[in-house]
Amino acid sequence: MIFQPCTSAACMFDKAVTTPIIFFEVFIFVMAIASLLILSKFTNKILLRFAIVTIGVFIFEFFTAPMWHNYHLGNWAYVYRDVSWVLTVGWATIILVPVVLIDRFLKSIPEWKKFLLYLLFVFLIALWAEKAVIALGIRSYAPETMEVIKNHMIPWFNIPWGALYYIPVFMTLVIGFYKFWTLIIDKKLIVPMKNISWGRDLIIVLLAVIFFEIMIEPMVVNAKLPAWSYFYRDVSILMSGIWIIIIWLAVGIVDKVFVHLKLIEKFAVYLLVASLITTPIEAWLIGSGYRIYGPSATDNFSGYKFLFTSVPVEVIFAVPFYLLLIIASSKYWIYILENNKKYGDKK
Amino acid sequence: MATKNDVKIIITKIVLIGAILFFGGHAAFFIMALIVCGIGFGADNEVLMFVVGIPTAIFILSIFYKVIKKILKSSPQNQSVVKTTLMTYIEAARLSKMNDQEIADTLKEQGGWTDDEIKEAFSKLAK
Numbered sequence: 001m002i003f004q005p006c007t008s009a010a011c012m013f014d015k016a017v018t019t020p021i022i023f024f025e026v027f028i029f030v031m032a033i034a035s036l037l038i039l040s041k042f043t044n045k046i047l048l049r050f051a052i053v054t055i056g057v058f059i060f061e062f063f064t065a066p067m068w069h070n071y072h073l074g075n076w077a078y079v080y081r082d083v084s085w086v087l088t089v090g091w092a093t094i095i096l097v098p099v100v101l102i103d104r105f106l107k108s109i110p111e112w113k114k115f116l117l118y119l120l121f122v123f124l125i126a127l128w129a130e131k132a133v134i135a136l137g138i139r140s141y142a143p144e145t146m147e148v149i150k151n152h153m154i155p156w157f158n159i160p161w162g163a164l165y166y167i168p169v170f171m172t173l174v175i176g177f178y179k180f181w182t183l184i185i186d187k188k189l190i191v192p193m194k195n196i197s198w199g200r201d202l203i204i205v206l207l208a209v210i211f212f213e214i215m216i217e218p219m220v221v222n223a224k225l226p227a228w229s230y231f232y233r234d235v236s237i238l239m240s241g242i243w244i245i246i247i248w249l250a251v252g253i254v255d256k257v258f259v260h261l262k263l264i265e266k267f268a269v270y271l272l273v274a275s276l277i278t279t280p281i282e283a284w285l286i287g288s289g290y291r292i293y294g295p296s297a298t299d300n301f302s303g304y305k306f307l308f309t310s311v312p313v314e315v316i317f318a319v320p321f322y323l324l325l326i327i328a329s330s331k332y333w334i335y336i337l338e339n340n341k342k343y344g345d346k347k
Numbered sequence: 348m349a350t351k352n353d354v355k356i357i358i359t360k361i362v363l364i365g366a367i368l369f370f371g372g373h374a375a376f377f378i379m380a381l382i383v384c385g386i387g388f389g390a391d392n393e394v395l396m397f398v399v400g401i402p403t404a405i406f407i408l409s410i411f412y413k414v415i416k417k418i419l420k421s422s423p424q425n426q427s428v429v430k431t432t433l434m435t436y437i438e439a440a441r442l443s444k445m446n447d448q449e450i451a452d453t454l455k456e457q458g459g460w461t462d463d464e465i466k467e468a469f470s471k472l473a474k
Contacts, residue, residue, distance in 0.1 A: 260432040
């Protein structure tokens with residue numbers, strides 16, 4: 001492995017905190033603690049729930065770190081490059097509060113309606129949060145992201161119009177991730193399925209992958225593929241199609257074969273199988289020049305390469321992270337559709 | 348409670364299916380990439396891609412799927428896996444205060460299990 005000290009902008013950014021940002025950080029902590037205390041009256045295992053949402057947000061932030069910058073939060077506020085645990089706590093609180101309250105007070109409405117309500121409320125709060133971090137000078141965007149969002153800002157909010165796309169996608173993945181794990185922590189009764197609905201599962205995985213790929217498009221260039229296969233900028237149906245097919249088959253076959261395993265065990269097998277297949281393919285695509293990471297992404301790389309390959313270790317970590325979000329949120333929807341009749345939600 | 352034998356079977360299956368998916372998936376991918384991306388054929392050869400690449404990949408994947416299916420069907424433990432799955436669900440459903448008729452209906456209508464499979468699982472639990 002070759003170590004290159006991180007001297008790029010990814011590490012050498014301005015961490016000096018300003019007074020308004022200190023107040024903002026205190027506000028986040030106070031809100032987080034108050035929310036957890038209040039939510040603990042409405043649901044059990046609140047710290048575990050908070051931890052799950054935090055992990056989901058962190059995975060997303062780690063994966064998309066090259067797309068945005070979080071500056072001026074203070075030296076102590078960063079965990080990886082400019083990914084800040086303070087903002088992670090803030091996002092986790094914003095997500096957990098509406099989700100727990102809707103689950104508590106709108107128990108009887110169908111799960112898909114609840115999901116739309118989660119999205120609506122989280123989105124409305126997130127718009128204000130995004131406005132705040134931009135106004136305070138914490139949030140800025142990588143040049144590749146700016147190229148996509150341009151300077152088209154929502155009037156008064158002063159956040160990019162693109163936020164109307166990436167906030168719901170971010171929330172859909174993280175809420176899906178959280179809701180999948182609540183099936184386990186709440187010991188939900190999941191009906192074992194004898195037959196897999198391959199067509200429905202393919203559509204769910206396809207939507208999850210395509211929405212996410214469009215969002216993270218600025219990070220990586222998919223090059224040298226046939227012109228007809230590009231459907232949005234350099235997002236190629238061939239490239240996305242590979243991930244869709246691998247995830248879809250891995251999940252479907254594991255469900256079919258390991259129908260008797262517990263959810264958590266099955267999830268581990270999904271992740272293992274899909275990672276084993278996708279990682280060497282990603283390595284090959286990078287090595288062959290079909291996938292070229294942009295300057296902001298390569299700036300984030302530590303210089304460590306995976307054993308015997310030229311693949312940055314960040315990519316090796318990013319693959320299972322990507323799969324964690326996509327598989328958990330897809331499986332959540334699959335379980336919801338499979339268990340949408342009257343007995344599924346009994347417990 | 349899983350016996351040692353159950354654990355052995357699960358591990359064997361994970362390894363077997365993992366290996367088949369791993370090598371089969373990669374074989375299909377690389378054959379498709381070989382044709383689609385023009386290695387040896389020249390780039391942008393879309394006719395080859397549609398006529399040869401995608402069908403070849405689908406063909407190889409379907410062979411691997413059939414192999415997996417065959418292995419599973421021929422497995423003598425398959426029936427016990429079905430029983431274990433249904434018995435685990437029935438026990439959990441009873442704990443959530445569903446009656447046996449509701450459980451059987453759910454397994455049949457939502458899960459797609461046959462009456463025989465459901466009956467067998469209930470009878471195994473009664474013993």
